[in-house]
Amino acid sequence: MIPDESWTDARARAALRRMFDAAVDSADPRKALAPYLPEPPKGRCVVVGAGKAAASMVVAVEGAWPHVDLSGVVVAPHGYVLPTARITLMQARHPVPDEGSEAAARAIMAAVRGLSPDDLVLALISGGGSSLMALPGEGLTLADKQAVNRLLLASGLDIRTMNMARKRLSAIKGGKLLAAAAPARVVTLAISDIPGDDPAAIASGPTVPNPDAEADLSAVVQKLGDALPPAAAQRLMRPEPAAGGAVDFHLIATPAKALAAAARAARELGLEPVVLGDAIEGESREVAVAIWRRSGVRFAAPTVLLSGGETTVTLSGTKPGRGGRNTEFALALACELQGKSGVWALAADTDGEDGASGGGAGAIASPDTLARAAKAGLDPVAMLDGHDSGSFFDALGDLLVTGPTLTNVNDFRAILVV
8 A cells, every 4th residue: 555645744633633623522512412401390400410521511501591590519620610600510539539529429419409309400420420429338438439449540440340339339329319319300411431321331320220239349359459448348249229210311422423523524534434433442552453453454545443432551560651541552553553654543532631641632643653752762662561651652742632621422543544
């Protein structure tokens, strides 16, 4: 295959960024939420919620319902904020909960208690909600939950399994917020950051009965090891009754819709988009290699391979450097390609923050990535092994920095072949 010389480095980078922006824009609640709103209630309307899109979702509700008497509280990560007029916006830490997370969870639970059947609870849920609403279960402390979250994030466990553990330890997740709001009607508007879009998994399903309430989590306890707080280990080993309640749940944005928007942008750029899937999981560096070997040489140029989902990075051994699952994907792919001409890639988290990558959403890899790294004295293999991919791309000026996007439909990956 002879690369199309009209595809300069600048043109390729601009095309990748346009597709990423199209994916994020499709999940902007200020554009996507209003059609999903129910009829205003006869009684009170209490708005609660949590996640990286909480602020933009509130702004969308307030804009669509200017004459509805709204009250309530939502929580977003620090920095993921917009001015709100009628709904209280609290801030907390992500991905490890803090005192603000517990305070927000208690305020949300207080807001939904004592309502009538004529009242409406509008729950606005998006990714990140698990750590932002941290209400320890009976016998647990916030410190216990913080320790478990750190262990989960470094474990390499998939997001569904992590959320199973979080629900078991929580007094608000796994349908417990839904139960607390009874007898009021609860309508949930959600943005999915979960492979498969399972309502019970998004932000650990605070308004969805927990289907895993009686699951055996002994394997999780074994995986997390001796560092697991004893009270948390005991709680994880003890099944609990599932919370009940009627579920009225609507997805306003999903990874699949985001990839479809990126595919439309690709066609406008003269590219043939190939959507590999919106729920790809696995060890990030292994997924990068597998995608290229299985799909990278199968399609005629110019094309772009699009994928979403949530990969994982298992930390072990020495203290890791700066990086996230998307920068790790991009660096692993660059190492696999070994400077192959005509191939560029972008891997980024649609929320604007890729783990501990140092403020980046992800990174862009280009045909000259390894050559420029050599000139800069960087060892890509060593930095990949040391989970220091964020530092690698930062040094090259290829860290993708967007700032908080105020939405979250999980990871976005595009491999451009021209």
